[in-house]
Amino acid sequence: MNSKLKTAVLIFYFILLLLPIYWMLNMSLQTNADILGGFSLYPSDPTLQNFTKILTDESWYSGYINSMIYVTMNTLISLFTALPAAYAFSRYRFIGDKHVFFWLLTNRMAPAAVFLLPFFQLYSTFNLIDTHIAVALAHCLFNVPLAVWILEGFMSGIPREIDETAYLDGYSFPRFFIMVFIPLIRAGVGVTAFFCFMFSWVELLFARTLTTTEAKPIAATMTRTVSATGLDWGLLAAAGILTIVPGALVIWFVRNHLAKGFALGRV
Amino acid sequence: MGAEWFKETLTDSRLHDALWRQFLFSGLVLLIEMPLGVGIALLMPRKGWGVSASLVTLALPLLIPWNVIGTIWIIFTRPDIGLFGAAINNLGIAFDHTASPLHAWITLMFMEVWHWTPLVALLAYAGLRAIPEAYYQAARIDGASAWAIFRYIQLPKMRGVLTIALLLRFMDSFLIYAEPFVLTGGGPGNSTTFLSIYLVKIAVGQFDLGPAAAFSLIYFLIVLLFSYLFFQALQNVGKGEDR
Incomplete structure (x- = not known):
């Protein structure tokens, strides 16, 4: 073609x-x-009355702020836990490695509602209900396995010789990992960050159940547009347009990492 | 008592219908979205401003909360005030997804493909960009055709990202709830009552928590079994070609 x-x-x-x-x-x-x-x-x-209403009514715009806080927290936690885990899965062979790797993903296989009651009880005990970190941690349930899977794929694409050459050149492990290895898989890091952001951003069930007012997410606020006179379609559509904006900014910022592929000869 | 719940679940004919419907839905989703997503990733530019524009455009449908997607598509597919419905009606087809099961299925498939193909495309694109330029240079020296490059370089190198894309799409489409629930409510009749919608009907609608719990367990095992089979198959396919 x-x-x-x-x-x-x-x-x-x-x-x-x-x-x-x-x-x-x-x-x-x-x-x-x-x-x-x-x-x-x-x-x-x-x-512009729909947009004006959302941007001036605190019960509306606080939803965006809350969502952004817990989504950012979740993306950072997921990336920082998944990077070392994915490296281990891609480089080391240990008993049951393939099985553990696959079973990580089982967290995503049951309907999310199944996990609600355990999370609710656990967070009640620790007084975490209605905090941002509660939602961020709950979303790790499905985002950490996803991040490990995506990153492992990219890491396994990097030849092992690069690790070995770096050691011969006298790099310590942390320095090698941060200075050499992560830049090599930055397309993978970019796509992982975006997917963590995205899945946490659109998740409704946990975010709604684990919060009441202080950390109430935008997706839950949007379910309230049903009033006595029926659904307010215009308002809902305006809120929908505004939910796209933060994620579009995220992909705008990671686009260069996504677009620049692998460049041999950097080591 | 517990055994009876499983027995009741396993002999429920409406559940069997929902299960076959679910398999058909997920099967169609995978057959359409995987090739389409890979195709789009291959078409996407490799440099210039088109890269940024394509990436941002692809991401847009993914970023809308799922319940909102269903709601927007209610209007979008209405024959009187929606673009999709009106366009099809103008072609001379009396389109109404609230009355015809076939139309409801077509609408849901369009929504699903619209919503999730970008996920496959983004993953495949990131995988393509991770292939070292040296591979292409070697292929050019050998005079390889575009098809040969795809078959022997790009496809094996994308195996990792395509595995995760396939598993994600299988799991999420098999557990789909919010979009069909909002758009069709499982109807007309029971024609779009997928497994999760039926599960919620049993658990919340009829408050039969015992059978619902037994059903959730079976549900989970089905997803687990198929994901495992996909995972094993993709691990073994073409082994030794790319290491």
Whole structure:
């Protein structure tokens, strides 16, 4: 396939991908009556009232702040625990390594609701209910295994000779790991950070159950848009548009790490 | 008592229907999303501003909370005020996913593919970018065709990321709840009542906690068994080609 055709196909796909998001943007700029009143390809009478409401009402914007705090905590915890674990799985052979590696993932295999009661009891005992760290730790349940899996894949792609050469050159292990090894797998670190952020950001069940007011996430606030007069579609769409923004910023910041691949000869 | 719950669960014919529906759904999801995601990753540019634009665009659907996705698609697929519904109606097809099981399935598949293919594409792209340039240079010297490069360099090198992509998509589609629950509510009839929706019906709707607990255990074991089989198969496929 020549490169022009490639680009055309890709752009066609991206247009399809953006259509539902465009429709959400379209809805967010209309009042509820306009949305339900009739079909329009673009807002005929655009209004920012939905966005104004979210950005000025504390019960709305505090949800974004809470979500961002616990999601950031979770991403950092997941990365820092998963990096050494993934290195061990990729470099050392020990009894049952393959099995332990696979069983890590079983945390993701049961419906999340199964884990709710244990988490609730544990956090009640430690007075952690309604704190950001409670949600951040609960999300490690599914994010740490994911991070270990993704990172291990990238680490196993790096030839072992690089480790050995670094030792011969007199690098200590921590220095080798931070200065040589992590830069080599930064595409993997970037994609892992994004996935941890993403899965923690959209998770609703734990985040809603383990918090009440102080750490209430945005996804839970959004379930309240149902009122006596029915769903406020415009407000919900505006909140949806705003939930995309932080994650889009994250991928914007890690994009260079994702795009720069492996460069041999750095050691 | 406990044994009876398992017996009750295993002989429940509505559960069997939900199970087959679930297998069909997850099977279709994997068959569509895996090749599509890898294809998109191969089409994506390798340098320039197009890289950033593609990465950010791909990430957008993934970042919307799942319950909101269902809600937005309710409007998006409405034949009177939604773009998707109106467009299909203009093609001359009377589209209504609240009445026709087939239309409900098509709508759900579109939503699922729209929502999750970017995950496969992002993983595959990151995997592609981790292949050293030297491999491509060697292939060029050998005069390898594009297909040969894909088959013998790119695909084996992507095995790690594709394994995790396949397992993630299998597990998450098998446990899917929020999106179909919001969009179709399991209907029309029972046509989109997947396993988790049925489980919640038993546990919360009918408050049969015993059978529901037995069912959750069986549910977990099914996911575990299939994930293990996928994992083993992908570990062994093409072994010795890329080490």
